[in-house]
Amino acid sequence: MKVSIIGSGNVATVMATLLVKAGHTITEVCSRNPEHAAVLAAGCAASVAGSLQLLSGDADLYLVAVSDTAIPEVAADFPHRDKLVVHTAGPVAKNELAPTGNRFGVLYPLQTLRKELTYIPEIPFLVDGNTPEVVSTIRILAESLSSTVIPADDAQRKHLHLAAVVVSNFTNHLYTLAAGYCTDNAVPFSVLHPLVLETAQRLQHFSPASMQTGPAVRNDSTTIESHLVLLQQFPALQKLYIACTESIQEYYKPGREA
Amino acid sequence: MKVSIIGSGNVATVMATLLVKAGHTITEVCSRNPEHAAVLAAGCAASVAGSLQLLSGDADLYLVAVSDTAIPEVAADFPHRDKLVVHTAGPVAKNELAPTGNRFGVLYPLQTLRKELTYIPEIPFLVDGNTPEVVSTIRILAESLSSTVIPADDAQRKHLHLAAVVVSNFTNHLYTLAAGYCTDNAVPFSVLHPLVLETAQRLQHFSPASMQTGPAVRNDSTTIESHLVLLQQFPALQKLYIACTESIQEYYKPGREA
Numbered sequence: 001m002k003v004s005i006i007g008s009g010n011v012a013t014v015m016a017t018l019l020v021k022a023g024h025t026i027t028e029v030c031s032r033n034p035e036h037a038a039v040l041a042a043g044c045a046a047s048v049a050g051s052l053q054l055l056s057g058d059a060d061l062y063l064v065a066v067s068d069t070a071i072p073e074v075a076a077d078f079p080h081r082d083k084l085v086v087h088t089a090g091p092v093a094k095n096e097l098a099p100t101g102n103r104f105g106v107l108y109p110l111q112t113l114r115k116e117l118t119y120i121p122e123i124p125f126l127v128d129g130n131t132p133e134v135v136s137t138i139r140i141l142a143e144s145l146s147s148t149v150i151p152a153d154d155a156q157r158k159h160l161h162l163a164a165v166v167v168s169n170f171t172n173h174l175y176t177l178a179a180g181y182c183t184d185n186a187v188p189f190s191v192l193h194p195l196v197l198e199t200a201q202r203l204q205h206f207s208p209a210s211m212q213t214g215p216a217v218r219n220d221s222t223t224i225e226s227h228l229v230l231l232q233q234f235p236a237l238q239k240l241y242i243a244c245t246e247s248i249q250e251y252y253k254p255g256r257e258a
Numbered sequence: 259m260k261v262s263i264i265g266s267g268n269v270a271t272v273m274a275t276l277l278v279k280a281g282h283t284i285t286e287v288c289s290r291n292p293e294h295a296a297v298l299a300a301g302c303a304a305s306v307a308g309s310l311q312l313l314s315g316d317a318d319l320y321l322v323a324v325s326d327t328a329i330p331e332v333a334a335d336f337p338h339r340d341k342l343v344v345h346t347a348g349p350v351a352k353n354e355l356a357p358t359g360n361r362f363g364v365l366y367p368l369q370t371l372r373k374e375l376t377y378i379p380e381i382p383f384l385v386d387g388n389t390p391e392v393v394s395t396i397r398i399l400a401e402s403l404s405s406t407v408i409p410a411d412d413a414q415r416k417h418l419h420l421a422a423v424v425v426s427n428f429t430n431h432l433y434t435l436a437a438g439y440c441t442d443n444a445v446p447f448s449v450l451h452p453l454v455l456e457t458a459q460r461l462q463h464f465s466p467a468s469m470q471t472g473p474a475v476r477n478d479s480t481t482i483e484s485h486l487v488l489l490q491q492f493p494a495l496q497k498l499y500i501a502c503t504e505s506i507q508e509y510y511k512p513g514r515e516a
Contacts, residue, residue: 010471068478091481111453112471116464121456124449150449159443160450162485166436166495167450168457169472170502171429176466176509178424185417191382191408192418192425193462195369198379199426200458203451206374208434213268213370214427220326223349227420236505237424243501244428247494251434 001141004059005029006052006074008036011088012065014113016044018120022144027059032070052077061086061141062100063107068092075099086129086138090161093154094128105129105138108157112168124148126157177237184234209251216248259399260285262317264310264332266294269346270323272371274302276378280402285317290328310335319344319399320358321365326350333357344387344396348419351412352386363387363396366415370426382406384415435495442492467509474506 001024005012008031016026030049031037041048049055055062057080064074064087071087078085081101087094090108097104106128111121125142127149129135135151142149152160175196182189202211215223224245231238259282263270266289274284288307289295299306307313313320315338322332322345329345336343339359345352348366355362364386369379383400385407387393393409400407410418433454440447460469473481482503489496 067476068481091484110449112457112469114460114464114469114471117460118463121459122452124452126449148449148452150446152445156443156445158484158488159440159445162488163436163440163445163447163450164453165472165474165485166432166439166499166502167454169470169474169506170432170498171454172457172466172470173474173502173506173509174424174428174432175461176470177505178421179466181424182417182421185414187410187414187417187421188408189421191368191384191406192421194380194382194406195422196425196429196458196461197455199370199430200454201379202370202372202375203433203454205376206372208430208437211370211372212427212430212434213372214423216423216427216431218325223326226349226416227423230416230420236508240428240501240505241424243498244424244431247435247498248427248431250494251431 001025001060002027002058004049004055004062005040005046005065006055006062007031007065008033008040009065009067010113010115011109012063013040013043013115014117014120015063015065015088015109016040016046018123018145020044021120024141024144028056030055032066053079055079057083060084061137063088064097071096072099084134084137090126090164091158094130095154098130103130103134105134106157107138107142108152108161110160110164112172122146122148124150126150126152126160128153128157174240177234177240181231181234181237212248212252214248216245217252219249259283259318260316262286262288262307262313262320263298263304263323264288264313264320265323266291266298267323267325268371268373269367270321271298271301271373272375272378273321273323273346273367274298274304276381276403278302279378282399282402286314288313290324311337313337315341318342319395321346322355329354330357342392342395348384348422349416352388353412356388361388361392363392364415365396365400366410366419368418368422370422370430380404380406382408384408384410384418386411386415432498435492435498439489439492439495470506470510472506474503475510477507 026044026046029041062085078100084103085100086107108126111123179189284302284304287299320343336358342361343358344365366384369381437447
């Protein structure tokens with residue numbers, strides 16, 4: 001497929017790399033940030049479109065990978081009414097692209113993507129479109145990029161996006177605060193990597209509720225109290241320690257419906 | 259080495275498996291729970307000691323893998339003053355074993371261990387002992403079990419145990435609440451596995467603070483508000499959503515010292 005990319009951030013960059021790797025052609029890159037557009041275009045042998053009005057009509061698909069709030073502006077200014085336009089945003093309704101014309105949809109990568117990565121992780125795609133033909137076209141493209149492609153409407157995509165925020169953004173922040181705590185106490189955070197990996201990996205075999213360990217689920221108040229003392233100089237981590245501990249104790253309280 | 263195991267829970271069971279796999283011999287298993295002791299002993303061709311008083315004097319090392327609060331009782335009743343005794347607890351001081359005699363220390367597996375696992379994950383060990391000879395003996399044993407063995411005193415072990423609770427127990431609870439949210443909304447939690455794994459794996463290459471993504475760090479109040487509405491029927495997850503979001507916004511607030 002010939003793909004035109006609108007945007008030049010993390011998602012645009014990783015999607016361009018992935019598309020090229022799968023044998024597709026990036027025809028052009030269009031971005032509010034001309035320097036980023038030039039870097040991305042050079043990286044995938046594409047040309048730069050200086051504005052939405054200058055987008056060529058040559059591409060089979062226009063991939064809108066801009067910030068959620070910029071999607072309506074792009075939709076309003078998109079110049080080719082007969083072309084297939086998709087956005088890549090979890091929480092944005094597909095109809096936000098209705099102003100672009102007759103064929104629009106969503107290709108949402110359910111993964112945390114950063115330009116800096118030198119490898120591309122496995123990316124499940126959630127796909128949607130305004131007609132069965134559009135869904136089918138987006139699906140075929142997605143299947144050339146990933147072994148996991150799932151049709152999902154706006155509501156399903158929103159739910160999975162919310163869950164993604166919880167299991168990725170929030171856990172990453174816990175890693176951040178724990179890493180800071182280790183640094184300040186001169187112990188190596190890196191020695192926790194195998195634990196972090198195993199906690200994530202065993203989800204493939206067991207439900208997380210059945211695998212809960214630690215002082216909170218054991219109601220081990222001696223350890224919890226001593227941790228709260230250790231955290232007196234770390235108020236941000238102390239706050240989340242208390243919130244998570246209370247949540248775990250509430251969840252596993254005897255008599256609570258599982 | 260000939261190892262006698264006191265305890266029959268998750269840590270005792272995984273340690274026994276690991277020791278046998280590394281060529282050591284389990285001489286006996288002693289546990290308050292005679293059925294669990296029988297199962298574990300049968301699994302590693304060991305005999306059962308019916309009580310601490312009945313522990314043979316044949317082992318080179320006595321591995322105390324019981325709950326933190328039971329360690330003082332085991333220490334008080336341990337019958338062989340000249341034998342090497344180690345516990346496996348992160349937050350428990352090594353001197354809790356001083357009543358056992360002259361040679362005692364710690365062999366702490368920095369990993370989340372469950373009997374149910376059919377595989378053994380990579381386990382870093384933190385080691386300590388009351389004399390250099392004891393540290394050296396425990397270290398040699400640990401190095402036969404793992405490629406990561408680190409000397410750590412009581413304070414260092416406590417700090418790493420606290421960080422382990424944060425990066426493993428708390429993240430696992432976030433997985434639990436997110437999985438429940440997905441189930442109740444009829445979307446497949448399993449499609450999030452690659453995201454969970456990638457969030458964990460990239461810690462090996464990047465600092466978590468440099469990789470933070472999501473609505474909180476972007477101050478995307480539209481998405482945050484819509485998530486809080488979606489979470490109205492999920493008060494436990496809503497509470498942690500708010501706590502984590504506020505913590506991320508505070509951490510990345512402009513002007514805050516990084």
